[in-house]
Amino acid sequence: MYERTRDFLTGIGLPAGDDHAHPASPARFPDGGQYRVEIPSVEGPAALQAVFDAADAYGVPVHRVSQGSGVMLLADDELDEMARLAATRGIEVSLFVGPRAGWDTGAMAYSAAGRVIAPKIRGMDQLLQAVEDVRRACDHGITSVLVTDEGLLAVLGEMRAAGELPAELILKGSVMLGASNPASIRLLERLGLTTFNVPTDLSLAHLAAIRAATTMPLDIYIEAPDDIGGFIRHYEIADIIRVASPVYVKFGLRNAPNIYPSGTHLETTAIALTRERVRRAKIALDLLARLDPDAVMSPLPAPAGDE
Numbered sequence: 001m002y003e004r005t006r007d008f009l010t011g012i013g014l015p016a017g018d019d020h021a022h023p024a025s026p027a028r029f030p031d032g033g034q035y036r037v038e039i040p041s042v043e044g045p046a047a048l049q050a051v052f053d054a055a056d057a058y059g060v061p062v063h064r065v066s067q068g069s070g071v072m073l074l075a076d077d078e079l080d081e082m083a084r085l086a087a088t089r090g091i092e093v094s095l096f097v098g099p100r101a102g103w104d105t106g107a108m109a110y111s112a113a114g115r116v117i118a119p120k121i122r123g124m125d126q127l128l129q130a131v132e133d134v135r136r137a138c139d140h141g142i143t144s145v146l147v148t149d150e151g152l153l154a155v156l157g158e159m160r161a162a163g164e165l166p167a168e169l170i171l172k173g174s175v176m177l178g179a180s181n182p183a184s185i186r187l188l189e190r191l192g193l194t195t196f197n198v199p200t201d202l203s204l205a206h207l208a209a210i211r212a213a214t215t216m217p218l219d220i221y222i223e224a225p226d227d228i229g230g231f232i233r234h235y236e237i238a239d240i241i242r243v244a245s246p247v248y249v250k251f252g253l254r255n256a257p258n259i260y261p262s263g264t265h266l267e268t269t270a271i272a273l274t275r276e277r278v279r280r281a282k283i284a285l286d287l288l289a290r291l292d293p294d295a296v297m298s299p300l301p302a303p304a305g306d307e
Contacts, residue, residue, distance in 0.1 A: 013186075015209045015212045022208055022243050024243065025211045027245060032296060033246065034241050034297070035297055036248050039051050040065070040066045041253075043259065043266075048065060049085060054274070058281075058282040063091055063300065064092040066095075068096050068146075069096065070100075070261065071134070082095075090303045097133050100120065100126075100148065101118055106122055145170070147172065147193075150191065154192065158192070160192060161192070170194045172219070173188055173195065175198070175219075180206070182210050182213030194217075195216055197219035198219070204240070217247060217248060219250050220250060222237050222240070225253060235291075237288045257269065259273070
């Protein structure tokens with residue numbers, strides 16, 4: 001009964017269904033790597049330094065860090081310091097766009113059924129504020145921002161294409177965008193998304209179908225925070241990389257408090273959580289080496305100033 005619909009979907013470049021054969025993805029990062037490592041919830045310069053210290057102590061490669069409290073809650077000197085620290089390692093720092101409905105004065109984002117709108121942009125004034133948040137990040141040397149609203153994504157994509165924002169600006173789709181199927185994710189890519197954090201509970205068949213519909217890297221939680229599932233998928237890491245590459249394997253933390261929005265009052269906790277995320281990455285990457293020693297990691301980027 002599905003034949004006409006399947007034929008139409010394949011005719012517009014979408015898969016005919018989830019791919020339960022779990023085929024290996026032939027796609028790679030431009031440097032030939034299948035995977036890179038991301039440490040999330042790095043809430044400021046002190047936490048970023050803690051990532052580097054822990055990465056050195058555990059021998060963990062780190063290609064990207066991301067943050068959830070937003071550009072708006074970092075002072076100018078903190079933005080400068082995060083950009084400087086990242087440049088010493090040549091890694092990407094992706095900062096959340098600050099304004100969002102869940103921090104605004106509206107009631108729906110706090111209701112049981114309305115929490116889905118909490119990460120979205122509420123009203124035109126907040127859209128203007130969000131764009132200014134991105135401009136400020138770029139002015140301080142940050143070239144990657146986390147986006148959770150489709151309209152904001154469309155505007156930022158057009159601004160980047162028009163030269164209003166840097167051509168190299170990375171628009172990273174947050175897991176809170178929630179797109180869970182190939183058609184939705186392909187649409188986000190067409191709006192200008194550079195890389196997308198898929199929902200935490202997608203199966204290998206789901207991921208294989210998504211990979212067939214999009215060329216951008218996928219960001220996938222190998223360990224997810226409790227408030228977005230709490231899954232620990234260490235034993236799937238090799239299959240996730242094989243099926244979904246190019247992929248950022250991302251290490252959240254189970255049984256940890258949500259500290260958004262963070263600040264100096266939570267800095268000790270933020271640093272402790274950050275160090276444990278790096279330790280979890282070490283455990284999972286050691287397992288990956290046993291499960292699939294041939295998995296290809298992207299080379300670590302060159303620090304600023306290196307040839």
